[in-house]
Amino acid sequence: MRELLGEKELRALARLRLSWRRPPGEGIGGHLSSRTGYSLEFADFRPYQPGDDFRLVDWTAYARLRKLLVRVYKREVEAPLYLFLDTSASMGKGRPVKLGFAARLAAALSFVAHRSQDRFGLVSFSARIEGELPPKRGKSHLATLFRLLSTLEARGETDLNTALTQWASRGAEPGICFVLSDFLCEGGWHEGISALLHGRHAVAMVQVLSPQDLDPGLRGELELVDVELGKSRRLVASVGALRLYREALAAWNEALSSYALERGIPYFLFSSRTSPVEACWILLAR
Numbered sequence: 001m002r003e004l005l006g007e008k009e010l011r012a013l014a015r016l017r018l019s020w021r022r023p024p025g026e027g028i029g030g031h032l033s034s035r036t037g038y039s040l041e042f043a044d045f046r047p048y049q050p051g052d053d054f055r056l057v058d059w060t061a062y063a064r065l066r067k068l069l070v071r072v073y074k075r076e077v078e079a080p081l082y083l084f085l086d087t088s089a090s091m092g093k094g095r096p097v098k099l100g101f102a103a104r105l106a107a108a109l110s111f112v113a114h115r116s117q118d119r120f121g122l123v124s125f126s127a128r129i130e131g132e133l134p135p136k137r138g139k140s141h142l143a144t145l146f147r148l149l150s151t152l153e154a155r156g157e158t159d160l161n162t163a164l165t166q167w168a169s170r171g172a173e174p175g176i177c178f179v180l181s182d183f184l185c186e187g188g189w190h191e192g193i194s195a196l197l198h199g200r201h202a203v204a205m206v207q208v209l210s211p212q213d214l215d216p217g218l219r220g221e222l223e224l225v226d227v228e229l230g231k232s233r234r235l236v237a238s239v240g241a242l243r244l245y246r247e248a249l250a251a252w253n254e255a256l257s258s259y260a261l262e263r264g265i266p267y268f269l270f271s272s273r274t275s276p277v278e279a280c281w282i283l284l285a286r
Helices: 007-013 059-065 098-115 139-151 160-168 190-198 239-262 276-283
Strands: 019-021 031-033 042-047 069-073 081-086 120-125 129-136 176-181 202-209 220-225 232-237 267-271
Touching (some): 007 098, 098 276, 120 139, 120 160, 129 139, 129 160, 160 190, 190 202, 202 239, 267 276
Parallel strands (some): 081 120, 081 176, 202 267
Antiparallel strands (some): 042 069, 120 129, 220 232
């Protein structure tokens, strides 16, 4: 098992709050903001869950029913946080490895959600859904998620469209979906992201590339192998070839950015060399 976050990083993250809130029935467009208090407009009761704020327990109801019930206000009806993590073979490349950074960022977001008393869960995928940890609250759930993140391995092909559409077709409770991937998939991403939006989820696209993806720095005659498809080809990494590669990558990323902008989806690009704490601050500074 690899270490995800150190004590110093956890202390820095403890200063953040993740609170995606929207009233019941409100569609796409949930937003990220700091918790600023509780609305006075009462909505309903629900059973107490580990991690809930004891200030919201209705002690009158407890005296009458002998059950711990929490008051829920319209402002506090929450959307669960779903973390989608690409574990395909291409995520196992780079120095630092892309999957390592993405797993640490997912851990950081989960920790902040835990501190905000939100529900959070994890979905790992490649060409299909590989594993799923449904959203819950609590310290034990956080520990389970950390253990799962620390054991994930990069393998298989990428198919964002199939994997995300497969998950969205289950009709999960509308929530906030962070999709962490290098988005380097031959079939694209449009159908998968659209399926999440159609399911009334709010989506953030988080692209993770390695320093070598961004600037290969290769020279001479090479044999390049597609780590997912096994295809190979020989080429000479000349100055012109490297320029064409950078232009193609820039065009690909621009297409991602434009797609997100057109649909009002937050889009972020991080190098795998970035600190997960720094990345988390950027994500939550909206």
